[in-house]
Amino acid sequence: xxxxxxxxxxxxxxxxxxxxxxxxxxxxxxxxxxxxxxxxxxxxxxxxxxxxxxxxxxxxxxxxxxxx
Amino acid sequence: xxxxxxxxxxxxxxxxxxxxxxxxxxxxxxxxxxxxxxxxxxxxxxxxxxxxxxxxxxxxxxxxxxxxxxxxxxxxxxxxxxxxxxxxxxxxxxxxxxxxxxxxxxxxxxxxxxxxxxxxxxxxxxxxxxxxxxxxxxxxxxxxxxxxxxxxxxxxxxxxxxxxxxxxxxxxxxxxxxxxxxxxxxxxxxxxxxxxxxxxxxxxxxxxxxxxxxxxxxxxxxxxxxxxxxxxxxxxxxxxxxxxxxxxxxxxxxxxxxxxxxxxxxxxxxxxxxxxxxxxxxxxxx
Numbered sequence: 484x485x486x487x488x489x490x491x492x493x494x495x496x497x498x499x500x501x502x503x504x505x506x507x508x509x510x511x512x513x514x515x516x517x518x519x520x521x522x523x524x525x526x527x528x529x530x531x532x533x534x535x536x537x538x539x540x541x542x543x544x545x546x547x548x549x550x551x
Numbered sequence: 552x553x554x555x556x557x558x559x560x561x562x563x564x565x566x567x568x569x570x571x572x573x574x575x576x577x578x579x580x581x582x583x584x585x586x587x588x589x590x591x592x593x594x595x596x597x598x599x600x601x602x603x604x605x606x607x608x609x610x611x612x613x614x615x616x617x618x619x620x621x622x623x624x625x626x627x628x629x630x631x632x633x634x635x636x637x638x639x640x641x642x643x644x645x646x647x648x649x650x651x652x653x654x655x656x657x658x659x660x661x662x663x664x665x666x667x668x669x670x671x672x673x674x675x676x677x678x679x680x681x682x683x684x685x686x687x688x689x690x691x692x693x694x695x696x697x698x699x700x701x702x703x704x705x706x707x708x709x710x711x712x713x714x715x716x717x718x719x720x721x722x723x724x725x726x727x728x729x730x731x732x733x734x735x736x737x738x739x740x741x742x743x744x745x746x747x748x749x750x751x752x753x754x755x756x757x758x759x760x761x762x763x764x765x766x767x768x769x770x771x772x773x774x775x776x777x778x779x780x781x782x783x784x785x786x787x788x789x790x791x792x793x794x795x796x797x798x799x800x801x802x803x804x805x806x807x808x809x810x811x812x813x814x815x816x817x818x819x820x821x822x823x824x825x826x827x828x829x830x831x832x833x834x835x836x837x
Contacts, residue, residue, distance in 0.1 A: 486804070486807075486808075489800070489804070490804060492800075493797050493800045493801065493804075496793050496796065496797050497797055497824075499793065500790055500793050500794055500797070503786060503789075503790050504790070504831075506768060507767050507768070507834070509739070510738060510739060510740075510766065510767065510768045511719075511766065512719050513716070513717045513718075513719065515716060515717065516716050516717065516718075516834065519716065519830065519831075519834070520831075520834075523827050523830060523831060526823055526826070526827055527823075527827065529823075530820045530823045530824065533816055533819070533820060534816070534820055536816075537813065537816045537817075540813075
């Protein structure tokens with residue numbers, strides 16, 4: 484496995500976690516919990532974004548491993 | 552009419568009458584009745600029993616006697632709700648027996664309790680040392696309630712400063728194979744969701760004895776056949792484990808990359824994920 488595909492795996496896991504937390508958020512009746520989960524999802528989003536930019540850099544460096 | 556049939560009729564009549572009369576004091580359990588109410592209930596019972604066996608008086612006398620014994624306690628209890636002064640006399644007042652670890656002897660004497668009585672009441676509250684007590688109160692009904700000193704109180708998340716999130720109570724959405732639509736609606740779910748979850752677990756609705764959904768939308772099932780094992784949901788545990796794994800992976804990437812800019816991307820991401828998992832700690836623990 485190349486570094487690129489490893490990072491892609493982590494990004495995919497994080498996306499899965501984000502989806503689960505979004506489902507949680509929609510079921511919460513206490514607004515505190517909803518806010519916490521929504522904020523968490525935003526943070527996760529930015530983390531995913533920065534990792535995806537890193538993946539793009541890696542794909543530039545190793546074009547032979549481009550794509551999934 | 553033979554005598555036994557008269558008695559039978561009377562007994563049945565009295566049974567229903569007392570059923571009505573005894574419910575009159577409201578939804579208080581028998582031990583919560585004031586002494587006076589307790590006596591009135593006993594007298595009503597005895598009068599009814601004696602009359603039903605044809606041992607005393609004619610019907611009119613009995614009805615008058617019962618009416619007095621039912622109405623006067625009723626009037627008293629209504630009065631005691633209206634007036635604080637009357638309530639104190641009628642139901643009695645609570646007495647503080649132990650204050651800040653010191654036994655108040657004169658109060659004990661006034662309630663006609665021996666030191667052994669007090670110790671035994673403390674022990675039934677699982678307190679063996681009176682010095683551990685901030686305040687012990689003898690309620691009018693003879694029950695002892697106590698507050699322990701701060702350092703003796705059980706540890707709660709609040710007392711050690713761990714913030715906890717509120718969690719709504721689990722809803723019971725399936726009983727005896729019947730789907731409780733309104734309970735599902737309270738969580739914003741519907742029967743299709745429930746049926747899909749059941750299909751995922753490979754369980755038919757009619758085989759389920761009880762099903763509950765927790766605040767995270769996880770379904771917990773109990774089947775009629777206890778030999779069959781239903782997998783318990785692990786979404787929360789899985790989420791937490793995935794977060795921890797991602798954090799570890801990112802730290803590894805940061806260690807193994809040579810370019811400083813790449814290192815920083817990974818270590819920042821790892822730090823963010825760590826913050827997220829500590830923030831969600833109380834929500835993801837069960």
